[in-house]
């Protein structure tokens with residue numbers, strides 16, 4: 001785990017939340033991307049070397065729709081940057097953590113991702129992110 005890659009925040013309405021975060025951070029959203037496989041629309045901000053990911057649901061089965069229904073808007077996950085996601089998944093499995101996907105999957109912003117179940121990490125959903133290198 002090298003550093004926090006981003007903090008994911010679940011929101012009901014992406015456009016109005018984007019406006020709000022633009023004012024809050026005094027910067028513009030640098031990317032919006034739909035990740036259909038996760039049922040989410042995302043918007044990204046960079047501030048002081050940190051990255052914020054806003055997430056809204058695109059369908060009622062989306063993890064974000066369920067989270068909003070149960071817990072309301074707020075911090076949904078913390079993502080860590082890793083150099084080798086397969087090695088890190090293997091290490092964490094060996095340590096007894098519950099991986100939510102057995103293979104890395106394509107995330108937003110050019111990343112391969114894997115999630116750890118929040119029940120095994122003090123109630124916080126953890127995401128591992130490895131940048132996809134393009135040569």
Ligand SMILES: CC[C@@H](C(=O)O)C(=O)SCCNC(=O)CCNC(=O)[C@H](O)C(C)(C)COP(=O)(O)OP(=O)(O)OC[C@H]1O[C@@H](n2cnc3c(N)ncnc32)[C@H](O)[C@@H]1OP(=O)(O)O
Pocket residue numbers: 008035038040042053055063064066067070071076077079100106107108109111113115117118123124125127
């Ligand atoms: C855009 C792609 C990617 C990126 O590139 O950055 C993303 O960030 S995608 C983000 C959205 N995708 C995911 O969250 C995938 C991983 N999540 C899951 O697989 C599921 O959401 C879950 C964590 C396994 C929960 O699913 P499920 O069991 O079906 O939902 P429940 O609503 O029944 O919740 C069970 C239990 O877990 C608690 N919970 C749910 N989500 C979270 C959370 N984000 N943080 C902490 N706790 C969470 C939920 O409250 C329930 O608890 P109890 O009520 O106490 O049982």
Ligand SMILES: [Co+2]
Pocket residue numbers: 006008053077079127
């Ligand atoms: Co994320």
